[in-house]
Amino acid sequence: MADYDVIIIGSGPGGYVCAIRCAQLGLKTAVVEGRETLGGTCLNVGCIPSKALLHASHQLHEAEHNFAKMGLKGKSPSVDWAQMLSYKSDVVETNTKGVEFLFKKNKIDWLKGWGSIPAAGKVKVGEDTHNAKHIIIASGSEASSIPGAEVTIDEKIVVTSTGALELGKVPRSLVVVGGGVIGLELGSVYSRLGAEVTVVEYMDGITPGADAEVARQLQKILTKQGLKFVTGAAVSKVETLKNKARVSYTLRKGDSTAEIDADVVLVATGRAPYTEGLGLDALGVTLSKRGQIEVDGGYATNVPGIYAIGDVIDGPMLAHKAEDEGMALAEMLAGQKPHVNYGVIPGVIYTHPEVASVGQTEEQLKEEGRAYKVGKFSFMGNGRAKANFAADGFVKIIADKETDRILGAHIIGPAAGDLIHEVCVAMEFGAAAEDLARTCHAHPTYSEAVREAALACGDGAIHA
Incomplete structure (x- = not known):
């Protein structure tokens, strides 16, 4: 007899929502998570902490630009960066503890440690091996580097979004490589806090894939706010030089080359599925050329009893997409017939x-x-x-x-x-x-x- 009906690997929005729905539907459920807190990338080093910094920095912007217009006069607030980071950490702690409370409320076991799948129906965490009728991979994604470029990320001077949330101080200058969601959000934070921000984007405009009219308007507005943009630029190298970094790039039209120096470089060129250490090759789980786990319409892999949802499979890497897939899969395993409308x-x-x-x-x-x-x-x-x-x-x-x-x-x-x-x-x-x-x-x-x-x-x- 299986120890569990369902074991989910990963406690991000896809994993923890799937677990709660499984438990609600009467399935004995456990979640494998190696971090010290639940919630995955989103709650710990992604969606939630970045929104806290966006909120705080926007309040500063309002105080500096709009308060006096409304008759709210006085000295503009100064930035206590250490306190702002503490506020961000408090927000993260509140949210992650909230997920832990929901696990206890729904009688979901937290198997602490990093998981692997030695065989179908088995999940190994540390020295212990657990049995499950169904195994769900919800291990999320990690920051990807710049294709074809020489980049060494130290999370201090050359950083991903994770390091950008924990800088020791507000940099005087910041280069953001990538004009997508993560780059624009964190670029906005540091611009409001006083950094000179330059966004370098490979495509001819920011937010690739978005409505073109909206993208043009957003770039115009952010330029007015002080951000600078270099588009149509292929970055070839990001190097650290003592206490600063240098970004080398080639303009795709005209082939001219240029360099930008900055205190910090944020590499925000997208994310890639994170499946390291799960043992998928040995199991024979089919992956796409992009490293995504291939699944059918019921989120099942080619190995019976193993499923995948969220950032590790095809589709937009969005927390709410993962949540919907998690709920749908839980309901499928309980015998229901849910549907995720990917068009909405x-x-x-x-x-x-x-x-x-x-x-x-x-x-x-x-x-x-x-x-x-x-x-x-x-x-x-x-x-x-x-x-x-x-x-x-x-x-x-x-x-x-x-x-x-x-x-x-x-x-x-x-x-x-x-x-x-x-x-x-x-x-x-x-x-x-x-x-x-x-x-x-x-x-x-x-x-x-x-x-x-x-x-x-x-x-x-x-x-x-």
């Missing part, structure tokens, strides 16, 4: 303003040859946004030209990460833009901009 998974960039998207972009629809219409509304027409000095940006809703069914939405503006979910729910129910337009929205709220964009898909917005 939102993405958010927590800069200021925030950027959020769901569904398809105009570029994708043009490539497909699908007829569509666009409704757009600027936050300049939103009373709440203007009152809060947050009128940069817009809401864009894309709908099918014939049926009016919502195909996607792209928001750059205040609280975009919260506003996008109204559109997610609408899309989940197959709603038309008119359905959103005819839904009463409270005034004055940022959400009225979503309604106005939906109205713009029809006869036109009211406040445009």
